[in-house]
Amino acid sequence: MSEIRLVVQGDDLGMCRAVNEGIITAATDGVLTQTSVMAPTPWFAEGAMLAKKLGIPTGLHVTLTCEWEYLRWGPLTASPSLRDADGLFKRTVEEAMLGGADEAVVEVNAQIDRAQACGLELSYVDPHMGVSLVPAYEAACARLGKKFMYPNINPHHEFSTSVMWLSLASRRDRGAWFADQLERLGPGTHMVMAHPAVPSDELRAVTPPDAENYFWAEPTRIADLEALCAPEVRKIIENRNIELIAARDL
Template identity: 45%
Template sequence: MAEVRLVVQSDDFGMLHAVNVGTVKAFRDGIVTQVSTMAACPWFTEAAALAREFGIPLGVHQTLTCEWDFLRWRPLTDGASLVGEDGTFLRSVEEARASVTHEDSVRELNAQVAKFAAEGLEIEYLDVHMGQSATPAAYDEVSSAAGKPFIYGEVESQRFASIETLSDRDADVKRAWLLEYLDKLTPGVHLLVTHCAAAEPELGALHKPGSYTYRWAEEYRLSDQELVMDPEIRKAIEERGIELTTVAAAFS
């Protein structure tokens, strides 16, 4: 076992077709080792089929928000505190914190876990969409019921030597940042979060011009996709003796 182990995670699988296509390619031909998947999203059924076909290690990307202007998704349950006037999830973590109840959160997140089981998918871990917990205790409760780690939980997150996100960096500095990041990895298990997508027209149709989410549509995802597929990045990982792994393998 290598001293330095790296989990490369791609988020938002199931969100839309472009994300599904890019994520599968990043897993099969790139350095992505596990994929966080959104059960409440419109392309989850395709993501489930692809995961079964290619044996992709999955986590539940627990979802209580929907940030896009034109791509909107609804809860799987009927909790009134989960939605805005249009019946879809609230648009920001701040809105969710102000509205969502613990009871509605637990019921919805359990339904998302159950949807994986209905597709015959094995869950390796749970995490959270948009990086912050709207109702923190709900995530721990659902994780305990599922018998799987919530990797951003207070205890579970401490098992990682570091947790970093590649995505939200300017494209012209992202490669240099990633190479420096690999150079500085210390012994232990590290988590690097990415957001991959194929260059499909739908990416540019997620938001209004000037929306606060615009960089998370095409810019961040396409530059992430390019880097996780880059042979020079894989070569750098191999030359540094870094072992690519998953959460389940690293902490089994």
């Protein structure tokens, strides 16, 4: 076993087809080692099928919000307190805080049920948009983790020596930034959080270009994919004998 271990996670599988394609590409042509699935999203069924077919390790990306203007999804359960005026998930964590904890538990159970029904073996639970920071949803995730015996991984505290937020690095130099971070890694288990996607009209259309969160639509996702597939990144991993692993290996 190498002294340096690296988990490379791609979030949001199922959000849209461009994200599904980006995550699959990052796993087959790049260094991605696991993906977090969003069970209520429009392209979840395809994403789950591809992850299972290719053997990509998965975890549940607990989804209790929908941040986009034009790409929308809602709860799998009735859960009226989790819905906005259109009957879909609320857009922000702050709005989602108004939801009921009991309904959140029921909804998260339904999301795991859907993932399992698609044949996914979930090895961890993590939050979309950081909803675990909300006490009610944190309790829901904890109860779910105990019930289903999945580790509710908090990458900041529970198992990793460090966390790298690839999606927040400069888009222009993201591959170089990632390579530099890999050169600096010391012994331990490290984690990279990414949101890869392929360029597409679909991705550009999820929210207006002048929206505050447009950065999270297409720009940062394309840059993430390029960095995860960069030859210099693979070369450093090989030269430094960095072991690529998933949460299920811990």
